[in-house]
Amino acid sequence: MKNTKQRELILSELRKLKTHPTAEEFHKILKKKDNNIGLCTIYRNLESFYEQGLIGKINTKPAKYDGDLSSHSHIRCISCGKIHDIFFSVPINKVEIEKLGYKLQGYKIEINGLCSSCAKTKKRREKNV
Amino acid sequence: MKNTKQRELILSELRKLKTHPTAEEFHKILKKKDNNIGLCTIYRNLESFYEQGLIGKINTKPAKYDGDLSSHSHIRCISCGKIHDIFFSVPINKVEIEKLGYKLQGYKIEINGLCSSCAKTKKRREKNV
DNA sequence: ATGATAATGAAAATCATTTTCAATTAGGAT
DNA sequence: ATCCTAATTGAAAATGATTTTCATTATCAT
Numbered sequence: 001m002k003n004t005k006q007r008e009l010i011l012s013e014l015r016k017l018k019t020h021p022t023a024e025e026f027h028k029i030l031k032k033k034d035n036n037i038g039l040c041t042i043y044r045n046l047e048s049f050y051e052q053g054l055i056g057k058i059n060t061k062p063a064k065y066d067g068d069l070s071s072h073s074h075i076r077c078i079s080c081g082k083i084h085d086i087f088f089s090v091p092i093n094k095v096e097i098e099k100l101g102y103k104l105q106g107y108k109i110e111i112n113g114l115c116s117s118c119a120k121t122k123k124r125r126e127k128n129v
Numbered sequence: 130m131k132n133t134k135q136r137e138l139i140l141s142e143l144r145k146l147k148t149h150p151t152a153e154e155f156h157k158i159l160k161k162k163d164n165n166i167g168l169c170t171i172y173r174n175l176e177s178f179y180e181q182g183l184i185g186k187i188n189t190k191p192a193k194y195d196g197d198l199s200s201h202s203h204i205r206c207i208s209c210g211k212i213h214d215i216f217f218s219v220p221i222n223k224v225e226i227e228k229l230g231y232k233l234q235g236y237k238i239e240i241n242g243l244c245s246s247c248a249k250t251k252k253r254r255e256k257n258v
Numbered sequence: 259a260t261g262a263t264a265a266t267g268a269a270a271a272t273c274a275t276t277t278t279c280a281a282t283t284a285g286g287a288t
Numbered sequence: 289a290t291c292c293t294a295a296t297t298g299a300a301a302a303t304g305a306t307t308t309t310c311a312t313t314a315t316c317a318t
Binding site: 001002004006007036037038039040041044045061 | 263264265266267268269275
């Protein structure tokens with residue numbers, strides 16, 4: 001694997017963010033630093049970083065990426081799709097997993113709720129929760 | 130909402146399954162009972178049942194649907210994508226959620242691991258974990 | 259510096275899902 | 289039971305996100 005400036009930019013800039021951008025949102029952000037960077041390069045590298053376990057990925061549609069690997073979960077507003085970090089630990093029962101013959105690799109908790117601003121202005125529910 | 134035979138078929142047949150079919154897999158199954166049923170009808174109704182909270186949905190790509198609403202989680206093989214039910218409870222900290230101003234609606238735990246048969250025959254990792 | 263190899267960006271392709279739309283059907287009113 | 293209306297269906301086209309292809313460019317070990 002080669003160390004390109006795009007790859008470095010993608011990883012370092014994602015790590016600076018406290019938000020969880022989609023590939024397209026992130027593309028807009030990165031264009032400010034490298035106006036020529038392509039959206040597919042971003043997709044490619046985000047996926048590759050995710051597969052290497054260097055960043056997190058949230059299963060929304062479009063997917064959102066997370067530069068923060070510290071152990072935390074996300075709560076997602078079922079109305080506006082906004083995502084907040086939420087910190088708590090969950091005891092995963094390894095025994096149960098091993099009984100099924102699986103080797104645990106990792107887990108994600110996705111919590112859905114209604115955020116306060118959407119609770120006021122009742123909007124219709126977003127898709128792909 | 131009208132009670133069509135397609136709608137009834139979709140819900141009753143999904144509830145009979147112990148597996149978690151994708152819309153397309155489910156379409157093949159249902160064609161045996163109603164050869165004319167369309168894939169988009171299946172998509173439409175599965176989504177609608179899911180939004181009504183009548184069935185479960187697993188965030189894979191393609192999505193998988195689950196007729197079993199009893200409280201359980203899924204473990205997914207990172208290599209072949211197979212999904213097993215896994216039963217254990219997780220204490221979700223409501224206080225933390227309310228502190229952020231959210232009203233809890235539900236949560237899912239997605240566990241990733243390597244199943245025993247893939248552990249033997251090392252295959253490449255599937256996407257969209 | 260050179261060459262081999264991998265990564266890039268643009269465009270096209272793909273895949274899952276959703277929308278459109280004309281035809282059909284369900285279910286209440288008659 | 290028949291009629292009427294609105295909702296649902298299936299087929300096809302459209303969409304949106306992501307991935308692939310491919311010619312060009314950049315990286316890095318030598």
